[in-house]
Amino acid sequence: MRHPLPAARWPTEEEAAASLLFSPVRLGPALVAAHRTWVPAMVPWRATEEGFATPAVLDWYGRFARGRPGVLVVEATGIRDVPSGPLLRIGHDRFLPGLRALVDRVRRESGGETRLLLQGIDFLALRRRPEPGRFLRRFLAVDGPLRERLAAAEGDRRWIAAPEEEVRERLAAAPRAVLEAALSPRDLESLDFGHRERVTDLHLPHVRDLPRTLPGLFADAADRARRAGFDGFELHYAHAYTMASFLSPLNTRDDGWGGSREGRVRLPLEVLAAVRGRTGPGFCVGIRFLGDEVIAGGTRVEEAAWFGARFAEAGADFLSVSKGGKFEDARRPRIGEAVYPYTGPSGHECMPTVRADGAGPFGRNVPLAAAVRRAVREEGRETPVVAAGGIATFDLAEGILRRGEADVVAAARQSLADPDWWRKMRLGRGAEVRRCEYTNYCEGLDQRHRQVTCRLWDRDFDPADAAVARSDDGRRRLVAPDWPAGGAAP
Ligand SMILES: Cc1cc2nc3c(=O)[nH]c(=O)nc-3n(C[C@H](O)[C@H](O)[C@H](O)COP(=O)(O)O)c2cc1C
Numbered sequence: 001m002r003h004p005l006p007a008a009r010w011p012t013e014e015e016a017a018a019s020l021l022f023s024p025v026r027l028g029p030a031l032v033a034a035h036r037t038w039v040p041a042m043v044p045w046r047a048t049e050e051g052f053a054t055p056a057v058l059d060w061y062g063r064f065a066r067g068r069p070g071v072l073v074v075e076a077t078g079i080r081d082v083p084s085g086p087l088l089r090i091g092h093d094r095f096l097p098g099l100r101a102l103v104d105r106v107r108r109e110s111g112g113e114t115r116l117l118l119q120g121i122d123f124l125a126l127r128r129r130p131e132p133g134r135f136l137r138r139f140l141a142v143d144g145p146l147r148e149r150l151a152a153a154e155g156d157r158r159w160i161a162a163p164e165e166e167v168r169e170r171l172a173a174a175p176r177a178v179l180e181a182a183l184s185p186r187d188l189e190s191l192d193f194g195h196r197e198r199v200t201d202l203h204l205p206h207v208r209d210l211p212r213t214l215p216g217l218f219a220d221a222a223d224r225a226r227r228a229g230f231d232g233f234e235l236h237y238a239h240a241y242t243m244a245s246f247l248s249p250l251n252t253r254d255d256g257w258g259g260s261r262e263g264r265v266r267l268p269l270e271v272l273a274a275v276r277g278r279t280g281p282g283f284c285v286g287i288r289f290l291g292d293e294v295i296a297g298g299t300r301v302e303e304a305a306w307f308g309a310r311f312a313e314a315g316a317d318f319l320s321v322s323k324g325g326k327f328e329d330a331r332r333p334r335i336g337e338a339v340y341p342y343t344g345p346s347g348h349e350c351m352p353t354v355r356a357d358g359a360g361p362f363g364r365n366v367p368l369a370a371a372v373r374r375a376v377r378e379e380g381r382e383t384p385v386v387a388a389g390g391i392a393t394f395d396l397a398e399g400i401l402r403r404g405e406a407d408v409v410a411a412a413r414q415s416l417a418d419p420d421w422w423r424k425m426r427l428g429r430g431a432e433v434r435r436c437e438y439t440n441y442c443e444g445l446d447q448r449h450r451q452v453t454c455r456l457w458d459r460d461f462d463p464a465d466a467a468v469a470r471s472d473d474g475r476r477r478l479v480a481p482d483w484p485a486g487g488a489a490p
């Protein structure tokens with residue numbers, strides 16, 4: 001079923017000025033955003049291979065800043081000093097000059113109006129799906145249990161003591177049914193999806209030590225963001241990454257950092273405390289986490305609400321609620337490619353499209369934010385809650401705020417489709433908004449690690465115009481065209 005875009009009624013300039021959406025919101029003791037409008041983190045694949053900000057990164061954030069959202073969150077930025085492809089990094093002071101330039105650009109383009117946060121992320125190792133022969137001949141661990149299973153599958157005890165090379169050759173030539181019987185579920189997953197580390201891999205020293213290493217890594221990264229001039233830091237505890245995996249019921253660590261919900265929230269709280277301790281009370285620190293993991297055995301909204309209340313109790317300055325985006329139900333990648341956590345049902349809930357079932361994508365995830373907010377308010381805390389997911393009209397956004405379902409409204413893809421849409425609404429010119437179609441062309445580019453653009457504007461340029469920055473293949477413009485009438489700031 002394909003959902004049509006809902007009709008949009010846009011406010012007059014006076015109505016916008018009197019709205020909750022364009023009223024200020026406090027994000028902790030030290031920060032006030034001028035409006036409850038928010039562009040959440042979106043990875044554009046524009047950093048250098050070494051993780052430095054490029055002119056294209058500055059253009060990307062500068063373009064969003066011209067629409068003057070209350071808050072703009074810089075993409076998931078790696079907190080470690082390890083190579084991670086063209087994603088921004090903040091794991092060393094050498095990244096500071098580029099990040100300072102980014103801050104300056106956003107300040108300038110937004111006339112100082114937009115508050116700028118950076119999202120810090122940690123992720124575990126993920127390998128591409130291997131070529132099967134190579135995996136079976138070189139990387140698979142041939143141990144006693146595997147030999148036993150192979151012997152049982154083949155009805156031949158000889159495999160228990162056969163030379164390792166012979167075992168490997170047999171597996172490389174074996175039909176699928178034999179592989180499924182002989183390989184452990186984890187090895188079979190590595191064969192089909194690529195090897196993926198988990199927070200429960202306690203046999204790996206660096207994974208066992210995460211509770212000791214991550215608080216310092218996050219604290220150092222947040223402090224760099226502070227020194228670069230950002231207004232705050234968003235801890236990425238959502239989707240498929242390390243911190244979300246600690247929160248998940250699939251985290252069965254038995255070392256005090258998993259199991260019960262108290263055990264699972266322990267490291268996330270310690271990271272928050274370490275970041276706060278390093279950056280001080282004058283720096284905004286918030287958390288993005290999942291209102292529902294949308295996978296079998298994962299966190300549901302009741303538990304997420306409890307996590308939200310714990311984060312608020314521990315002094316988080318805001319809570320930004322997302323949904324899904326997990327590896328566990330992702331589609332099998334092609335050989336040589338990495339599994340992408342937004343391809344399965346949980347991924348679809350994270351960035352819902354017009355092909356969504358039931359209610360469609362529009363405001364689809366708001367009930368999760370509302371449940372988190374209720375739990376926080378019931379404990380007497382005013383921590384602001386940010387909702388996202390298919391929010392792209394004034395009435396929907398304002399209704400969410402008026403009904404007290406959230407305190408701030410975030411729009412990722414609508415802001416990509418039209419970075420000026422916030423200002424257009426504010427100026428009473430909503431009829432000029434270029435509306436996102438929620439078909440996820442942009443997400444498809446992200447999936448292929450290509451520079452993210454929007455299909456509504458990326459071919460909209462004169463090929464002879466050398467001033468238009470283009471994608472690597474020269475075919476797409478990299479940022480939305482200017483809004484010709486948008487020169488004068490309100
Ligand atoms: C291209 C792309 C990249 C994204 N990158 C991030 C990210 O780095 N961190 C994050 O928390 N969410 C990321 N998201 C999710 C968005 O922040 C947002 O939660 C999601 O798109 C739903 O909101 P929307 O319906 O307004 O687009 C990304 C989304 C898109 C489309």
Ligand code: SF4
Nearest residue numbers: 436437440442454455
């Ligand atoms: S590419 Fe499609 S889904 Fe993405 S922002 Fe543009 S219109 Fe929206």
